Amino acid sequence: MLELGLSKAVDLLKRMDDLLSRVVAAIPESFIRYLMILLLTVWITFQVSLFSWYYNKIQWFLETILYAVYLSAYIRRPPARDRGTRFHEVIIPLIGASIPFLFLLSPVTATPETFPLVLWLLSGCIALVILSALSLGSNFSIAVDVRGFQRRGMYRLVRHPMYASQISCALVMTLLLRFSIMNVFLLVIFVIIQVTRARIEERKLLCYFPQQYGEYRKKTKMFIPLIL
Numbered sequence: 001m002l003e004l005g006l007s008k009a010v011d012l013l014k015r016m017d018d019l020l021s022r023v024v025a026a027i028p029e030s031f032i033r034y035l036m037i038l039l040l041t042v043w044i045t046f047q048v049s050l051f052s053w054y055y056n057k058i059q060w061f062l063e064t065i066l067y068a069v070y071l072s073a074y075i076r077r078p079p080a081r082d083r084g085t086r087f088h089e090v091i092i093p094l095i096g097a098s099i100p101f102l103f104l105l106s107p108v109t110a111t112p113e114t115f116p117l118v119l120w121l122l123s124g125c126i127a128l129v130i131l132s133a134l135s136l137g138s139n140f141s142i143a144v145d146v147r148g149f150q151r152r153g154m155y156r157l158v159r160h161p162m163y164a165s166q167i168s169c170a171l172v173m174t175l176l177l178r179f180s181i182m183n184v185f186l187l188v189i190f191v192i193i194q195v196t197r198a199r200i201e202e203r204k205l206l207c208y209f210p211q212q213y214g215e216y217r218k219k220t221k222m223f224i225p226l227i228l
Contacts, residue, residue, distance in 0.1 A: 016087075017086055017087045020085070020086070020087055020090070020091070021085040021086050022085075024083075024084075024085040024090055025083070025085045029079060029080060029083060033074055033077070036074045036142075037071065037074050037075060040067055040070055040071040040074065041071065043067055044064065044067045044068060044071065047060075047063060047064050047067060048064065055115075055116075055119060056116070056119040056120065056123060058120075058123050059119055059122060059123045059126065062123055062126040062127055062130060063126060065130055066126060066129055066130050066133065069130060069133045069134060070133065070140060073133065073136070073137065073138050073139075073140035074140075076137075076138040077138035077139065077140065077141070077147065078138060078147055079147075080141075080145040080146060080147050081145075081146045081147060081148075081208055082145065082146040082204060082207075082208065083143070083145050084141075084143040084144035084145050088144075088196070088200060089143055089144040089200065090143045090144075092193055092196065092197070093142050093143055093144060093193070093197055094142060094143075095189075095193060096190060096193035096194060096197060097142050099170075099186050099189065099190045099193070100166070100169070100170060100173070100190070102186055103170070103173045103174060103178055103183050103186060104178070105182070106178040106179075106180040106182060106183045107178065107180075108177060108178055109177070109178060109179045109180070110176060110177050110178075114176070115177075118172065118176045118177050119177075121172050121176070122169060122172045122173065122177065125165060125168040125169040125172055126169060128154075128161070128164075128165035128168065129162065129165040129166055129169065131153065131154050131161070131165075132153075132154045132155075132161040132162040132164075132165050133162065134153065135150055135152060135153025135154040135155050135161065136150055136155070136162060137150065140162075144197060144200050144201055144204065146201075146204050146205060146208050149205050149209060149212075149213055149216070151216055155220075156220075157220070157225045158220055158221050158222060158223055158224065158225055159198070159202070159216070159217065159220050159221070159222050159223075160194075160198045160201075160222055160223055163194040163195075163197065163198055163223065164223040164224065166194065167190070167191055167194055167223075170187050170190050170191070171187070174186070174187040175187075198222060198223075202217070
């Protein structure tokens, strides 16, 4: 009875995944591109209005630059060779992109003595995200799409510097700035999602660039140079 119930649940999930894939595939890629350009433009405008709210102005500057880099990528990016349409290629990355904003729901727990230092450390992690985004260029996307793969800039050091630097930001935010049980839970989910996204991307890249990406994988680590 239990096996029958599980089989039906799996079948239902597959049907929902197929339906989602058809819906996403039916949406023109240009529509998604223009939608993201609009959303990022609105968000940058909102970010500018928050200048006086930031204790560390360098952090504000870096975050604003990061969103501008994302906007530039969507403006310049070429059509995808392979668009992500499945649940694990669209919804899971969207959840991962949303989690960092949920960290802000927990109050600041850093002491007055450590607060400025923690913000500088967080700013350094954001700077790494910016360098990764600049290295990735117009290949940047939230969903798991295939346009090309980079071997320059930060990507000479590791295969997924964007995810590695985003995880470092999440670690600082959770463990040093806004520690809470909820944020620790979100951190675990965030790391799992980022690692999952990296593995999905690598499988797709190996399909399109088997020799080049295969050689690149052999020469570089996934997240931490020379270690992991």
